[in-house]
Amino acid sequence: MANEPQQQWWRKSTVYQVYPKSFKDSTGSGTGDIKGLTGRLDYLQELGIEIVWLQPVYVSPQNDNGYDVADYRQIDPAFGTMEDFDELIRELKKRGMHLMTDIVVNHSSTEHPWFQEARQSKDNPYRDYYIWRDPAPDGGLPNNWQSKFGGPAWQFDETTGQYFLALFDKTQADLNWENEQVRREAADLMIYWAEKGVDGFRMDVINLISKDQRFPDDDPSASTGDGRKFYTDGPRVHEFIKELHAKVFGPYNLVTVGEMSSTTLEHCIRYSKPEEREFSMTFNFHHLKVDYKNGQKWELKPYDFAELKRLFTEWQTGMQQAGGWNALFWNNHDQPRALSRFGDDGEYRTESAKMLATTLHGLQGTPYVYQGEELGMPNPDWHDIREFNDIESKNMYRILQERGLTGGQALEIIRERSRDNSRTPMQWDASEHAGFTEGTPWLRVDRRYRQINVQSEQADPHSILAHYKQLIKLRKQEQVISDGLFVRLDEEHPHIFAYSRIGETETLIVVSNFSGTQTGFSFTEDFWASRAGNGARLLIGNTRQTPAWGKTLEIPPYGSYMWIIR
Structure with missing residues (x-):
């Protein structure tokens, strides 16, 4: 296909x-x-x-x-x-x-020709390109949905006496994807x-x-009571995207x-x-x-x-x-x-x-x-x-x-x-x-x-830029980075995030210290016995001095290392 x-x-x-x-x-x-x-x-x-x-x-x-x-x-x-x-x-x-x-x-922008046409009248051919609703019975907003940029998600249009939906800025009118x-x-x-x-x-x-399409009110007392549950991953979203995939x-x-x-x-x-x-x-x-x-x-x-x-x-x-x-x-x-x-x-x-x-x-x-x-x-x-x-x-x-x-x-x-x-x-x-x-x-x-x-970083072989170049190259070179099975290793350590990527013939290990203090990290007995005890080769590290490989590692402040076991 x-x-x-x-x-x-x-x-x-x-x-x-x-x-x-x-x-x-x-x-x-x-x-x-x-x-x-x-x-x-x-x-x-x-x-x-x-x-x-x-x-x-x-x-x-x-x-x-x-x-x-x-x-x-x-x-x-x-x-x-x-x-x-x-x-x-x-x-x-x-x-x-x-x-x-x-x-x-x-x-789209409200300056797009589609919207400029749509706001001319309720029977304009482009009217249905956007989402319009009458005011509530009390003359207020159609519902209580909130804009992601702050304030109500509905903007009133004086020309036609209706509101249009704008989930972001008031000049960004939501398109009506129900319209083929x-x-x-x-x-x-x-x-x-x-x-x-x-x-x-x-x-x-x-x-x-x-x-x-009911456009119901949300429960404002809920932590996400801004309407998002009525339009996030909505009822026809997968249908619409499959349609784009088939066409484009x-x-x-x-x-x-x-x-x-x-x-x-x-x-x-x-x-x-x-x-x-x-x-x-x-x-x-x-x-x-x-x-x-x-x-x-x-x-x-x-x-x-x-x-x-x-x-x-x-x-x-x-x-x-x-x-x-x-x-x-x-x-x-x-x-x-x-x-x-x-x-x-x-x-x-x-x-x-x-x-x-x-x-x-x-x-x-x-x-x-x-x-x-x-x-x-x-x-x-x-x-x-x-x-x-x-x-x-x-x-x-x-x-x-x-x-x-x-x-x-x-x-x-x-x-x-x-x-x-x-x-x-x-x-x-x-x-x-x-x-x-x-x-x-x-x-x-x-x-x-x-x-x-x-x-300045191009001139420094130990720069952050040089580190990124090396990481990007490693992804192309090491199949395990693409395909290896992710397994978490740190068991809720307060400062360390450690994981392995397990491939058919090799294991990648990443250990990172997210704190400003040196901290120890130990592999479990099972992992050490099954995977790590035979030694590892450092692929990349972020300090001049690399921790000595062993069942327990001493990781310096913000230290981070990637090893491979073949």
Whole structure:
């Protein structure tokens, strides 16, 4: 079948996520662009990247940094031209690399011609492209669903006297996937890009496209009483994705990843199991909520290390046993930097960054590197709310104060949680604006760029960048990383995450210290006797001095090591 040929190559590949606005500016505009990315492909090739994930560069008013699309088939002039895009594809193919582009079809911008037509009248041919409801009998909102960016999920349209659904920003109107014509439009626009040479798609919040057509009120007293259970992994979602696979993903042999909001393991197995004919792999975000107090993003607490390990274990074993495939990641454009969340971005910045990388890259799945992660870029040192650009952050700064917090308390939370933490410009060298632009950057560069940049790390064989290169190469060389059975080894150790990957003739062992103190770790008698007692060869480590191999290991602060037993 059409899906089988693609089952091999991307399982040993590493994906590099490019946030184009912040990657490289070629014009001096202060905003990154397509030509800037094309000019840095040699850097990505040297890193060992095979798939470049390019986030939205379509025409957009940029209320949500391109995830509010106003024209799915044109390049926004801020990023360049269609000729620039075609050149990018040519240059990638010359290097044996693949382009994965973002597709945003849960919603469009309210500036999209479809919506502009739809709002003209209730009987407009495009009306049913979106989700409209009359006001409640009391004149209020159709239901109590909440936007993921804060506030009600319904926006009132004065022209027709109805509300439209907007689960994200008020300018992002949800598309009506119950309408067969909408589904046909979505497939057609993906075919358009596949015909241009795009090799895959990352599907934005794709598991939200099927809504419960009753549109009932939620229980506001529940911890998730915001309506999400009525549109997350909805009643027809698998049907809709299978339809896309039949029309687009299969015939064009595309690599696909679905971004899954508030999903479950059971659904992700279905989404990514090859015989289901849906996606190649899925993103889930449960492991990035372990520092959410009471499950709330905008409430802070130290991260729960035991829960982090439990979640990795659950998804590794669950997906493996059922034949699903994970997209592995610590960072993306919507998350604060993992280094600042789960490591030490000060004294042990280098060790922490390498430790997080080793831990992730030893797991089963396709790893994703988010721009700057390979340099150990931390959260920036924000001082003022005016430094932020992100619409979600600015909305929440206001909402948090409305809830009774002081401006200082609200800012402390925004500093930790803002999506802008990951969106500051890429740090290429120690020149002004970190070599990102000759103009004024759209979002300020982190002040530590003179110490943390590509140029300085390329010159250092022990850099974080060098460590990532080695990990990416190991995935291609060692079959056990792709295929080995995941077995947890640390038995709830308070500081150590240790696991093995067991293959037919070899065993991979990863041991990582997530604390700033030296700590001991011992293998169980059974594992030592059956697997580890014959000695092991170090594949990669993150300190100059490696712990002596033995049944008990002494792991230094943020130490992380990968051994193989053949």
